[in-house]
Amino acid sequence: MSELSFEERRELFLNVAARLFEERGYKNTSVEDIAAELGFTKKVFYYYWKNKQEIVQEIHDRGLALINTQLDAVLEREHEPAARLDAAIRNHIRSVLRDRSIAGALLGDFDFSEETLEGRRAYTRRFQELVEEGIAAGVVRDLDPKMLTFAILSVCNSVGGWYRPDGRLSSEEIQEIFASFAAEGWRTSSTGGR
């Protein structure tokens, strides 16, 4: 009758914690809050987790691993530089919209381990490489690659801050709008030329 394994129970904590961190912020969520949400004393939390830092770390690491894996798959299918960057952007937005803990992880206010921060930097670097390849191929504007990468990622990340599944627009629509904005900006391309 005891249905859940140790790992499954951990998963339970993980999901609840991710949701609460994202709703109230890391500092505003106590270990007791997390445990209480599952009907437990906070000591139970410490039975499954070493400390508060460990769980937020794991939320972050899983989110980053997921988005990286999906990016692998996406990039395998695209070969033209502009298409690759566009696909990476759409993958990022999609990930953030689907799994809110990813947004929380990427924007969070907690202090991560150096290792985790390096993971974040590595992901950013993947993007910057796509940008640089695009510039080299002449399909991406010749702006400072680092700044351009930051700008693109900030657009992608921002949707996580306010998107609600029951909102006016579907996640597909939002993805389309933001990816399109990142690619073309707000200005009407003067089709008349010049």
Next chain:
Amino acid sequence: MSELSFEERRELFLNVAARLFEERGYKNTSVEDIAAELGFTKKVFYYYWKNKQEIVQEIHDRGLALINTQLDAVLEREHEPAARLDAAIRNHIRSVLRDRSIAGALLGDFDFSEETLEGRRAYTRRFQELVEEGIAAGVVRDLDPKMLTFAILSVCNSVGGWYRPDGRLSSEEIQEIFASFAAEGWRTSSTGGR
């Protein structure tokens, strides 16, 4: 010999608090930290301020008032819809780069009063109106105005998150890159037409 008025002393606290909030975050800055930075006991803080909420509120409100005033001035000079939106964007980026407390205020994690939140919404609405005027005039792409406004502002705000005055690029360069990205996106305009 006592050189500072009550108001001037308040200003002192205001500046220090703004800097600390922005460096460490609101929750991670104690009232004692703020007072200690000025060589005071924390009780002195409470001599000049009602509570912690009051000072963060005032930081936010001043920042918002400043950026609104500057936007007034900027918009008085521009009349063509595209130029107005572009000028508003540059004004926003410039403000965020110059006064770091504005970035902190716009991105902060504290819980604001309803009144303050309304101020924030009003500022966003000004932007959205510029976007809508641009769409009506055919100089801004016909994307969902609200989403487009969010996307633009998220780009503008993001610079506040990592800009350091002693960094590789000047604030003018950053402003140019981000405003340009917001307007045109990352994709090379295929000058070949189509």
Next chain:
DNA sequence: CCATTAATTCACCAATTGGTGAATTAATGT
């Protein structure tokens, strides 16, 4: 049934922190 291990609770500690009351010192006008 019993011994062992897994899971959970209770009561507590220590540190931090927002905030306060009462007393003390510095400045000021008269």
Next chain:
DNA sequence: ACATTAATTCACCAATTGGTGAATTAATGG
């Protein structure tokens, strides 16, 4: 000098919170 007010300090409270030790209950295998 002196009374008054402005400015500041000290000691403290109460609440929150991350984390722990010891005991207790539930599950399990022999």
